Amino acid sequence: MSEIKKISDMIDMNLLQSIQDNCSKAMGIGAVTVDYKGNPITRYSGFTEHCMKVREVQGFSELCAQCDAHGGLHSAITGQPYIYRCHANLVDFAVPLIINGTYMGAVLGGQVKVCEEEAEQLEYILPQQSNWRKHEQISRLYDKMDTVSYEKVEAAVHILRDIIVTMTENETGKKMLATLEEKDKQLSEERAARSELELVLREQENDAMGRSAELRYFFYVMNIITRLAYEEKAERTEQVAYDFADVTRYTLGTTKKISTLGEELNYIESLLRIQKVWVGDKLDFHISVPTGYMTIPCPFMLMQPIAETVLDGFGEKSDASFHLEIYGEEEGDYFLLQICCSGGIKSLDEWVHMLSTPKDGSKSLYAINNSLQHVFGTEYGVSVGSRDDRQRGIVIRIRLPLEKRGLF
CATH class of the missing domain: 3.30.450 (Beta-Lactamase)
Structure with a gap:
C-alpha cells in the first residue's frame, strides 16, 4: 500500500x-x-x-x-x-x-x-x-x-507509451508547480515589500508553465487522433488534426511579439486547409511567396484578424465560391505582401471601415495595423483596395520592412 x-x-x-x-x-x-x-x-x-x-x-x-x-x-x-x-x-x-x-x-x-x-x-x-x-x-x-495483426499491437503500444510519457511529465509538472506556488506564497508573506516588476515577472512565469502543462494534454490527444486516423486510413481527418495542432502550437505556444513572414504564412495556410476540408471545392487558394522573403519580420499573429475577416460567413451553407491568392514582391525599399480575394463576403467599404475604426481587443484590423506602424514606422501598414484587374473582390496590401536571406 x-x-x-x-x-x-x-x-x-x-x-x-x-x-x-x-x-x-x-x-x-x-x-x-x-x-x-x-x-x-x-x-x-x-x-x-x-x-x-x-x-x-x-x-x-x-x-x-x-x-x-x-x-x-x-x-x-x-x-x-x-x-x-x-x-x-x-x-x-x-x-x-x-x-x-x-x-x-x-x-x-x-x-x-x-x-x-x-x-x-x-x-x-x-x-x-x-x-x-x-x-x-x-x-x-x-x-x-x-x-x-501484429501491426495493430505495435500501434497500441506506441500510443500508450506516448500517452504515459506525456501524462507523467504533465502530472509531475503540476505537482512541482503546486509546490513552487506554495513556497512562493510563503515568500510573498515574508517579503511584502517586493517590487511591482518582480510580481509581474513571476505571474508571467507561472502563466507560461500552466499553459505548457495544458498544451501537453492537448497534443497527446491530437497524437491519438492522428494515429487512429492513420490506422483507419482517414486521410482528411489526419491532415486536419495535423493542421489544427500546428495552428494551436503557434497561437498558444509562444509569448513573442515579433514573428516572421514564413511563420505567419504557415499559420494562415493551415487555417485555409482546414476550411477547405470543410467546404470542399468552393474554396480555392494559392500562396506563392519566394522562400528568400520568409525571414522578413512582422508582428506576431498579423494574419489572424485578416484570416478571420476573410473567412467570416464563408462556410458549408454558403453557395458562393471563394478564391484567395497570396503573393509578394519588392517595392523599392519595402516588401509588399498582397492578399487577393474574389467572391468575398465583406465589401470593400466594410473592410475600409474595420481598418479605420478603433475596436476593443488587440486582434482587430485597426489594432494590428497600428501595431505594425508602431513597431516598424508609419511608412508600413495595412491597406485595402479594389483589385487591379477590376474583377469582383478586394486586395489587402501589407507593407513590411525588406529583409531577405538565403536563395529564392
Whole structure:
C-alpha cells in the first residue's frame, strides 16, 4: 500500500484509470496498471472472457501473475515497452511507468491472438503451457477470440507509451508547480515589500508553465487522433488534426511579439486547409511567396484578424465560391505582401471601415495595423483596395520592412 501511495502522490489515479479504460475500448485490448511488485493498482479494463476465466482457475492464475511480473520487470530493465507471448499463447505487452527516473510500475495490456506466423518473432515470457487446453470452457473461449495483426499491437503500444510519457511529465509538472506556488506564497508573506516588476515577472512565469502543462494534454490527444486516423486510413481527418495542432502550437505556444513572414504564412495556410476540408471545392487558394522573403519580420499573429475577416460567413451553407491568392514582391525599399480575394463576403467599404475604426481587443484590423506602424514606422501598414484587374473582390496590401536571406 505504501508503494501505491507513492504513485498516487505523483499522478492522478482517476485520470490514469480513465485513460486506461478509454484506450482499452478504442484499441480493443485488455489493460491493467501494476506497481513495481506486479500488484494491480487499477481496475481491469477490457479483459477478455478467456483471460478472466483463466485467472479464476487455480494453477493458471498463478502463471498469469508470473507473466505480468516478468513482463513488467523486463520493461523496467530496458526502460522501453516489451511485447511478448504469455503462457497461454496470447500476445501481451508491458509499458513501463517511470516517474522522475524511478520505475514505479507498468501498464500491462494485450490479451490478443496474433497469427502464428507473426507471433513466431516473439518470445514466451514463461515456458508455454498447454494444460489450459484441457479445460473445456477456457479452450472454447480462446477459440472464440478474433485474430489481430501484429501491426495493430505495435500501434497500441506506441500510443500508450506516448500517452504515459506525456501524462507523467504533465502530472509531475503540476505537482512541482503546486509546490513552487506554495513556497512562493510563503515568500510573498515574508517579503511584502517586493517590487511591482518582480510580481509581474513571476505571474508571467507561472502563466507560461500552466499553459505548457495544458498544451501537453492537448497534443497527446491530437497524437491519438492522428494515429487512429492513420490506422483507419482517414486521410482528411489526419491532415486536419495535423493542421489544427500546428495552428494551436503557434497561437498558444509562444509569448513573442515579433514573428516572421514564413511563420505567419504557415499559420494562415493551415487555417485555409482546414476550411477547405470543410467546404470542399468552393474554396480555392494559392500562396506563392519566394522562400528568400520568409525571414522578413512582422508582428506576431498579423494574419489572424485578416484570416478571420476573410473567412467570416464563408462556410458549408454558403453557395458562393471563394478564391484567395497570396503573393509578394519588392517595392523599392519595402516588401509588399498582397492578399487577393474574389467572391468575398465583406465589401470593400466594410473592410475600409474595420481598418479605420478603433475596436476593443488587440486582434482587430485597426489594432494590428497600428501595431505594425508602431513597431516598424508609419511608412508600413495595412491597406485595402479594389483589385487591379477590376474583377469582383478586394486586395489587402501589407507593407513590411525588406529583409531577405538565403536563395529564392
